[in-house]
Amino acid sequence: MSGISSPGIGSNLDVNGIVSxxxxxxxQPLNRLTRLEASAQARLSAYGMIKGAISSFQGTMAGLASASKYTSLSASSSDSAVMTASASSIATPGTYSLEVTKIAKEQKLRSDVLSTTSINDAIGTGTLTIQLGTYSGGVFTANSDKAATSITIDSSKQTIGGIRDAINAANAGVTATIINDGTGFRLSLTSNSTGASNSLKVSVSGDSGGTDTDNTGLSKIAYDPAAAAGSGKNLTESQAAQDAQLTVDGIAVTKPSNTLTDVIQGVTLNLLKESTVGTPIKVSVSRSNSALTSAAQDFVKAYNEIAGTIAELTKYTPKTxxxxxxxxxxxxxxxPRSILSQLRNGLTQSVAMLDGKKMTLSDLGIAFQKDGTMAVDTAKLNKVAEANPELVAGFFATAGRASDSGVKYISAGSSTSVGTYNLxxxxxxxxxxxxxxxAANLTITDANKTLTVxxxxxxxxxxxxTGTYTAASLAAEVQSRINGTSAFKQSGLAIGVTESAGVLTFTSASYGSSSKVSIGGAGAADLLGGTGTETAGINVAGTINGNNATGSGQTLTGENGIKLSVIAGSTGDRGNVYFTRGFGAIxxxxxxxxxxxxxxxxxxxxxxxDSELKDIASRREVMNRRLADTEKRLRAQYTSLDVMIGKMSTTxxxxxxxxxxxARSNG
Known part of the structure; x- marks a missing residue:
């Protein structure tokens, strides 16, 4: 049998207390490892604080690399109830005097003939074709910049509600609504664009309810002002399309929109209502350096946070x-000292500008102070920015510039070196x-109206x-119809159609080897006056710094990743392209x-x-095993002593x- 023992029972020896x-x-060595581990963890957290400060600094660098901050302008209107104004970086600071005599309006049409007692009453089936254009002298000329849209009205869409939904879903440049006037439901059509050149023409074909122009079935929606009422002019105009009219510094201006982006270069004007006669509105354009100043201050603050964090973590405070x-x-x-030194070295380096000159932060009023922090001299910074905003943008932002106005810098690759590149x-x-x-046949009938493009x-x-056109109006009609085809609209493709002496020329809107135009179908011969001559587009080709570049359309990409757009000019030497990464990117x-x-x-x-912590963990594991063995040995030894003392006590x-x-027996 095995005996049951408990330390201290035999001798009253406190074995547990002695062993403990x-x-x-x-x-004691294990406690020292714990202190070392706590110290290592504290240092690791400290470096985490430095990393966080540097990450914040990186964010300000990305902000500094945005060139738009350094060329921003603002515009204001003296009467914001008449117009508002905003400015882009290409505007010229100054003051302009404007008077608004008319604001642009969109055309509105209503259906006086078409009135139903229910939104679900059937009207008729067929095809609606909606075009935008200009009416002059009873003749409609399609707006060649606005695509014609054909909308199929089948039996599932032939109610007044279905017709409204079909028009709105077609993205035809028109918004359809239904108005209940108390006696019935009427259809209202409103052009989505203002201006006289955006008047509406609504044609109907395949009308199941009657002919395409009478006042029955789907033809109740037909609208051609050149036609007679009830015979194609079946909607009523409630508001005529109108151009905006204004004077800018005494110069008369007529525009189709109330949002004017090309009247004063770089300035967007939003016309809201006519101005009081004889009371001009003042539009002032001035340079705004607030974004630049804010970005510079954020940058300085981010650096000072790094420097302050490092100083706090490495300082020694003597005993007092x-x-x-x-x-x-x-x-x-x-x-920490190495990190701060690398940052300071970067902050004091010069940057090669697009004109070949070099600049430093101190040239812009951003410099180190005696205590090691950085500060912004906003007065000096604003003075430089106002005198030459492009210079400041070129210092901070990655930028490129071509000496030839017909060449535009697009982007550069990660391997593109700062420097000058010959093109x-x-x-x-x-x-x-x-x-x-x-010359084209100017009469379009059912026999020659279909083209395969x-x-x-x-x-x-x-x-x-169908109808009889002038050469110019036929060119506009063809361009509008082709560009309105869903297959081309969805692919972002477009065509331009011009005429000279009745001969039409069709030109793709895109450049390059994939740019091609061909026309077939029943109407091709009449439209082309025969067969026509097709010419495929070609890609730009050339060299950058003597090395062959890859052309795609107007875009030329060099072997080192620099990408240019050659938009105008001729072949031959096209000057230089200057590229700099900018201080922000550096x-x-x-x-x-x-x-x-x-x-x-x-x-x-x-x-x-991390290596220290792994070593500490390893040493702790070894030490814990050794301590377990030691405790086992000590407990065995003192238990044995306890038993021995117990036996000796018994003896x-x-x-x-x-x-x-x-003694008693001898006594």
């Missing part, structure tokens, strides 16, 4: 009469075209409106390098701490009893 106190001494000495968590470590163009991009071989790889059937790269998870200064410092008691008995 001995283990407290044995665990009222407090003990205090050491920063990272005092004595090299990484030579061997081939200008062209658009695909089709030139008719003879192929444009830039997409194909569609196009149906022209400093953002510095910040990225510091926070790189593999090679950055922070990664090196925190990697060392002592026995001997004492025997000696006492012997």
């Amino acid at each position: 106190k001995l283990m407290t001494i044995e665990q 009469a009222s407090s003990s000495a205090q050491a920063g968590v990272l005092m004595g470590e090299a990484a 030579s163009v061997s081939q200008m991009a062209t658009k695909g075209s089709l030139v008719a071989s003879g 192929s444009l830039d790889g997409a194909s569609a059937t196009v149906t022209l409106g 400093m953002e790269e510095v910040a990225k390098s510091l926070t790189n998870t593999k090679t950055g200064g922070l990664a090196g410092a925190t990697g060392g701490i 002592s008691s026995y001997l004492s009893q025997q000696l006492a008995a012997l």
Whole structure:
């Protein structure tokens, strides 16, 4: 049988207490590891604070790299009830005098003939074709910039409500509504665009309820002011389309819209109502440096936060009469000083400008102070920005500029080096075209109204409106109908149609080798005066710094990633393209390098701490095993001692009893 023992029972020896106190001494090295671990964790958290400050600094760098901050202008109107104004970076500061005599209006049509007692009453089926254009002398000329839209009204859409929904879903440039006047439901059509050139023409074909122009069935919606009432002019005009009319510094201006973006360069005017006669409105354009000042202050604040965080974490506060000495968590470590040094070196470097000159932050009024912090001299910064905003934009932002006005810088790649690039163009991009071989037949009938058009790889059937046209109005009709075809609209494709002596020319809106135009179908011969000549477009071609570049349409991309758009001019030497990454982009790269998870200064410092923590964990594991063995050994030893003392105590008691008995017998 195995015996049951409990430490201290045999001898009253406090085995548990002795072992506990001995283990407290044995665990001293483990406590030291705990203190080392706490210190390492504190340092790791400190580097996390520095990383957070650098991440904030990176955000300000990205903000500084936005060129729009440095060229912003603002515009104000002396009477915002008449008009409001805003300005872009290309506007010229100054004051302009304006008078508004008419505001632009959209045309509104209503159906006096078409009135139903229920929104679900059937009207008729067929096809509605909606066009925008100009009426003059009883003749409608399609607006060539606005696509014609054909809408099929089948039996599922033939109610007044279904017709409204079909028109609105077609994105035809018209909004349809239903108005209940108390006696019935009437259809109302409103052009989505203001201006005389956006008057409505609504044609009906395939009317199941009667002819296409009478006042029955779907033809109740037909509207052609050149026709007779009840015979195609079946809607009533409740508001005529009207252009805006105004004077700007005494110059008369007529525009189709109340939002004017091309009257004063770089200024957008929003006309709200006519002004009082003889009381001009003043529009003032001035430069705004608030975004620049704010961005510069954010940048300085972000750097000062990094410097302040590092100073706090590495400082040493000597002992005083009222407090003990205090050491920063990272005092004595090299990484924080190295990080601050790299940032300061970046902040003092010069930046190559687009004109070849170099600038530094101090040239703009942003400089280090005696205490190591940075500050902004806003007066100096604003003075430089007002004198040359493009210069400031070029300093902070990644930018490119071509010496040739016909060439536009688009973008650069990550490997594009700062510098000057020579551009030579061997081939200008062209658009695909089709030139008719003879004058067009100006009379369009059911026999020649259908065309099969192929444009830039997409194909569609196009149906022209019947009637007799002038050469100019036929060109506008064809352009409007082709561009209104859903297959082309959905693909973002468009065509331009012009005429000369009755001969039509069809030109794709896109450039490059995929730009092509061809026309077939029943009406092709009449429209083209024969067969016509097709010419495919070509891509721009040339070299950048002597190396072949890749052309796509008007875009030329160099081997190093610089991308240019050659929009005008001729072949040959086209001058230089200047590229700079800007201070914002440079400093953002510095910040990225510091926070790189593999090679950055922070990664090196925190990697060392991580290794320390792993080593501490490993040592703790070994020490815990050793302490467990030690405690086991001590407990066994003191338990054995306890048993031994217990036995000796028993023997002592026995001997004492025997000696006492012997003494009594001898007495």
